Amino acid sequence: MSISALLLLLAFLAAFGFLIGRQKIHLQYKQQSEKPRITTLPKYFGYVAGLVSLIPALLVLFVLHVAETPWINHQISEVIASEGLQTDLDLDLYLNDIKNANSEAEVAALSHDKQVIHGHYQRITKTAEWGKSAVVISLAVLLGLFALKRINTETRARLIFEKIIEWILLAAASIAIMTTVGIVLSVLFESMRFFGDVPVMDFMFGTEWSPQTAIRADQVGSSAAFGAVPLFVGTMLISVIALMVSVPLGLMSAIYLSEYASRSVRAVAKPVLEILAGIPTVVYGFFAALTVAPFIRDLGEGLGLSVASESALAAGLVMGIMIIPFVSSLADDVMSAVPQALREGSLGLGATRSETIVKVLIPAALPGIVGGVLLAASRAIGETMIVVMAAGLAANLTVNPLEAVTTVTVQIVTLLTGDQEFDSAKTLAAFALGLMLFVTTLVLNMVALYVVRKYREQYE
Amino acid sequence: MNMIADTMTANMDNKPEPQVNLDIEYTETVGAYTCDDAKISTRDVNVFYDTNQAIHDVSLDVGRNEVIALIGPSGCGKSTFLRCLNRMNDTIDICRVQGKILLDGENIYSKKQDPVLLRARVGMVFQKPNPFPKSIYDNVAYGPRIHGLTKNKAELDDLVEDALVKAGLFDEVKDRLHGPGTGLSGGQQQRLCIARTIAVQPEVILMDEPASALDPIATAKIEELINELRKNYTIVIVTHSMQQAARVSQRTAYFHMGRLIEVGDTNKIFTNPKHELTEKYITGRFG
Amino acid sequence: MNKPINNTDQVKLSLKKRYFKEKVFKSAGLLAIGIAFMFLLVLLTDIITKAMPAFSQTQVNLTVSIDADELGLKDDSSREDFMAADFRQPIRQALRDRFPEATKRKVKKELYTLVSIGAEYQLRDAVLENPALLGQSVTMDFIADDDVDAVIKGAIDRTLPESDRRVKDQKLGWILEMEASGEVHKTFNWLFFSAGDSREPELAGIKGAILGSLYTLLVTLALSFPVAVAAAIYLEEFAPKNRFIDFIEININNLAAVPSIVFGLLGLAVFINFFSMPRSAPLVGGIVLSLMTLPTIIIASRSAIKAVPPSLREAALGLGASKMQTVFHHVLPAALPGILTGTIIGMAQALGETAPLLMIGMVAFIVDIPQSIGDPSTVLPIQVFLWADAPERGFLEKTSAAILVLLVFLIAMNAVAIRLRKKFEKKW
Incomplete structure (x- = not known):
């Protein structure tokens, strides 16, 4: 039975439980000679019966579904062993053909050994599927019956129902934790495998990055190098350029908008900044690669400089523009958190607006601004599309903004797009880079959020 | 305006006779609103927030080296009026001021007048102490620094010390001049704010309920200070407390719903108010 | 410390400089917003001007004679037969008829690239829809090749010397001739909204x-x-x-x-x-x-x-x-x-x-x-x-x-x- 059919059946069972449960209580209420003034509505009893049958069944179904593939693989490898067949290849690869053979023609095309295995495979899959369905459905039916039998007018059905809902709400809130755990586990697990092949020190401090492992071991240049320093430096270079553009511009726009601009100017300028923030990064990337980069190259040539066509400057500039609205809205937030009394205090002493801003507001808002800059830095480090499209692929160890550099995110994308096996050091390296990226941005975010929170508390 | 609405309900709640109809009883300001040697004189001042009128036709002179107290129920416009005197209302977008306000005979709302220079001459102390998140020293030195009042560090030090001495704070903070200004107690903070204002060497000091957030002992110190400062400065003080007005001021002006009802010598106003509303307010019938 | 209480003159001294700084600061703020504005403006104009040509498509008008025998099709042929038939030939023939001077193999090959490789499917679909066309001669619009498209839209500069130009003189000559006679013209590019991706720019849609x-x-x-x-x-x-x-x-x-x-x-x-x-x-x-x-x-x-x-x-x-x-x-x-x-x-x-x-x-x-x-x-x-x-x-x-x-x-x-x-x- 397919998953969707199973889900449909479960839903049907739950609805059935709901109707019966409601009806049962409805009848019991009718039979009571003395009616209590306030009763729990019959529908709550129905809800309880329905949910009791549905939720455990869904959980069990989920677990079984996850466990299904490993179980099938385990069974089939036992079959392979007992048949005495040789599989020198990886089991997954070996089974791939078998699993993909759905039509008779495809089955006929398999080798004899594989045809035998195919038969076993079909049998095992069927067993797994029916077993799964049987367990889940009987669980739903049994629990539903149990609940229907237990409920009576004395049951505090509404409380039980609300408790169940509260747990469901809590589960929804916990998805954030599960996501974080999922990220950490998936990145960490693959990174561990990578660091089994490549020493951590080589990765962290090596200065040569050429992950193109050759296909055959005897090929020339088959040794891949995984020294990530050029990537870190490249990421830093582009991020610093981006921050040098976005922090002053973002800060000054926020100051202008909140302290100087008339209402009509604000009404126009704020949406424009929001548009800038809403433009997808791939659009910025396209613009950086096809318009800004050639412009900068031509400009550089005009000045007698040699500028790479994928210069760090172009990517950094455009990324900086992209982050302006981010910086300006954060700066706006922290500046408006500075109490009006401080502004008045300074103006009341005869300070000009700019003196008030530079000497009172900015120092007072400094922790918040620093927090905002850290968040912007984390944003710049993690930004992907602009650099993928406008920065280089080759790992140059340089801090010259006119040369092409590559970044961590660019390498993750290059290593993982395209067809390669999942187990090669090359793909695993992407996860190691992902780990670095995650940890760096996590630390930056934590520090920034902490600083900003402390800052806000100061004025609350 | 909300504030006005509040006042109206407050009045209705507290009035023994329900019919104190302002518009009927009010004709014009009772008492002498002019003085001979006026530092500030205002004529027919009207203030609007958008379309709401907060101040109606107020004319009032402030004499040189005198302390004038502005009293009245909350929301009566006394703070708004005070903020007109150094154009602090400019910082509120929707606020419009009409009429003449003269400082030493110059209209401060004329196009030529520079609000920065004006505020250097007319300093302000606010209701809640608002020291900058800087050191005590930097708080006081802020004004002289931005205005370029001193030539070197030594002069600045002297000026800061002088201001702190005048504000009666020096002895309490001389050991921690470079500690944060926000670390002081409420009363000390307010005296720091006064010191900060004095350090600019203004001609007039506006005080917006300077003691309302303070305990009685701190309040007493501030009042003492105001009496001291009178020798050198002209002071306009808004206060909630009639006792305070009586203690610190020479003249008192009573505001009600945006109008100046009565003005006169402080002791006369408190002992023998001429206007019915003033009398009711002073005897605690509303407000 | 017996300074004059009145500070007016002293404050006035520095005012000019302070107001200058104020002005500079304010202009810096305005400049920052201006830069963001400018960038947005440039970005949007750049993209819009680059995008506009994509909404029109160049069509080549050809008269194709659909010979049922050559295609191996009859009136009662099945759908599969139609699918398998080589509709490239009639179009090529039409192109050869239009420009009889192309006789050399290489030149002919160049000639065939005037229309998109999607043209044969256009023809096939037209015939599938109306089998009566078999054995007849039809005049219809075919999607032009992307190079032709580029020349017509001006994306390829016709005045460049041949060596610097993607479209060589010969092909350019054909295009110009057909343009002059109105045989190539632009229509709204419906295909862009009704097709999936393709390796050929002129056939690609979103x-x-x-x-x-x-x-x-x-x-x-x-x-x-x-x-x-x-x-x-x-x-x-x-x-x-x-x-x-x-x-x-x-x-x-x-x-x-x-x-x-x-x-x-x-x-x-x-x-x-x-x-x-x-x-x-x-x-x-x-x-x-x-x-x-x-x-x-x-x-x-x-x-x-x-x-x-x-x-x-x-x-x-x-x-x-x-x-x-x-x-x-x-x-x-x-x-x-x-x-x-x-x-x-x-x-x-x-x-x-x-x-x-x-x-x-x-x-x-x-x-x-x-x-x-x-x-x-x-x-x-x-x-x-x-x-x-x-x-x-x-x-x-x-x-x-x-x-x-x-x-x-x-x-x-x-x-x-x-x-x-x-x-x-x-x-x-």
Whole structure:
């Protein structure tokens, strides 16, 4: 039975439980000679019966579904062993053909050994599927019956129902934790495998990055190098350029908008900044690669400089523009958190607006601004599309903004797009880079959020 | 305006006779609103927030080296009026001021007048102490620094010390001049704010309920200070407390719903108010 | 310290300089905004001007004689026969007839590239639709090759010397001749909105990408909206104050700032490798994007719920409603506009997202138009990325046009969000 059919059946069972449960209580209420003034509505009893049958069944179904593939693989490898067949290849690869053979023609095309295995495979899959369905459905039916039998007018059905809902709400809130755990586990697990092949020190401090492992071991240049320093430096270079553009511009726009601009100017300028923030990064990337980069190259040539066509400057500039609205809205937030009394205090002493801003507001808002800059830095480090499209692929160890550099995110994308096996050091390296990226941005975010929170508390 | 609405309900709640109809009883300001040697004189001042009128036709002179107290129920416009005197209302977008306000005979709302220079001459102390998140020293030195009042560090030090001495704070903070200004107690903070204002060497000091957030002992110190400062400065003080007005001021002006009802010598106003509303307010019938 | 009490003269001394600084500072602020404005303006103009040509397409008018015998077709031939027939020949013949001077093999080969390779399918479809055309001679428009298109639209400069020009003199001569006689002309490019991706710029369309984006967003919405609202309700209304809840909040705030590409790694490792879900499918893309947009929607929903005044809750609780009833009957409906606004903004963010989807294989070249959330497909931003990378010149305008379509969708979504906010904005 397919998953969707199973889900449909479960839903049907739950609805059935709901109707019966409601009806049962409805009848019991009718039979009571003395009616209590306030009763729990019959529908709550129905809800309880329905949910009791549905939720455990869904959980069990989920677990079984996850466990299904490993179980099938385990069974089939036992079959392979007992048949005495040789599989020198990886089991997954070996089974791939078998699993993909759905039509008779495809089955006929398999080798004899594989045809035998195919038969076993079909049998095992069927067993797994029916077993799964049987367990889940009987669980739903049994629990539903149990609940229907237990409920009576004395049951505090509404409380039980609300408790169940509260747990469901809590589960929804916990998805954030599960996501974080999922990220950490998936990145960490693959990174561990990578660091089994490549020493951590080589990765962290090596200065040569050429992950193109050759296909055959005897090929020339088959040794891949995984020294990530050029990537870190490249990421830093582009991020610093981006921050040098976005922090002053973002800060000054926020100051202008909140302290100087008339209402009509604000009404126009704020949406424009929001548009800038809403433009997808791939659009910025396209613009950086096809318009800004050639412009900068031509400009550089005009000045007698040699500028790479994928210069760090172009990517950094455009990324900086992209982050302006981010910086300006954060700066706006922290500046408006500075109490009006401080502004008045300074103006009341005869300070000009700019003196008030530079000497009172900015120092007072400094922790918040620093927090905002850290968040912007984390944003710049993690930004992907602009650099993928406008920065280089080759790992140059340089801090010259006119040369092409590559970044961590660019390498993750290059290593993982395209067809390669999942187990090669090359793909695993992407996860190691992902780990670095995650940890760096996590630390930056934590520090920034902490600083900003402390800052806000100061004025609350 | 909300504030006005509040006042109206407050009045209705507290009035023994329900019919104190302002518009009927009010004709014009009772008492002498002019003085001979006026530092500030205002004529027919009207203030609007958008379309709401907060101040109606107020004319009032402030004499040189005198302390004038502005009293009245909350929301009566006394703070708004005070903020007109150094154009602090400019910082509120929707606020419009009409009429003449003269400082030493110059209209401060004329196009030529520079609000920065004006505020250097007319300093302000606010209701809640608002020291900058800087050191005590930097708080006081802020004004002289931005205005370029001193030539070197030594002069600045002297000026800061002088201001702190005048504000009666020096002895309490001389050991921690470079500690944060926000670390002081409420009363000390307010005296720091006064010191900060004095350090600019203004001609007039506006005080917006300077003691309302303070305990009685701190309040007493501030009042003492105001009496001291009178020798050198002209002071306009808004206060909630009639006792305070009586203690610190020479003249008192009573505001009600945006109008100046009565003005006169402080002791006369408190002992023998001429206007019915003033009398009711002073005897605690509303407000 | 017996300074004069009056400071006017002293203050006046420095005023000029201070006002100059003030002016400089203010202009710096204006300049900053001006730069942002300028950039936006340049970006939009650049993209719009580059995109405009993509909405028209050059057609070549040819008279083709459809010889049933040569095609091996009869009136009663089956559909398969039609599919197998070589419709290239009649078109080539038509081209040879039009320019009889092309006799050399090489020249003829060049001649055939005047029309797109899609032309034969156009002809086949026309004949399939109307079998009566068999054995007749028809005059119809065929899609021009991208080079012809470029010449007609002026993207290739005709005045350049031959060596610097992509289209050589001979071909240019044919094009000019046909242009002069009105045999090539431009029409609105419907194909761009009705076709899937293609290796040939003149045949490529964005329908596949639009549908892919639609399916992906549907999955994202279906997953993230209920979960985010449930989480927001729990955190605002039910959560006790304890470490676990603090931990959840820290996680949400952090996830909002985790680079999107990391979510792609999660999708690849967990959903594709561990759960063996299909690669390149909107299903997985939607799941990944919903995890990514959850924090945004949760944060927006929480502030919407927080904005509901306590008096409303008290009124309901005072009537004996349970906490749960209060929340679902009163608080949630009151907060719904705010929640929806946040959701739309989250969806707009998801629509423009590229990086995580690259990780889960949505970057593959897919010609077929996806029919369900399990089919391999691509999305609009990735289509932009793929075309931006393509070497053919013709894809440049397609890329810009795809960006334009993407921006139109985004603007529409944001406009709806703003309208919603305006309409339901309540002053509590």
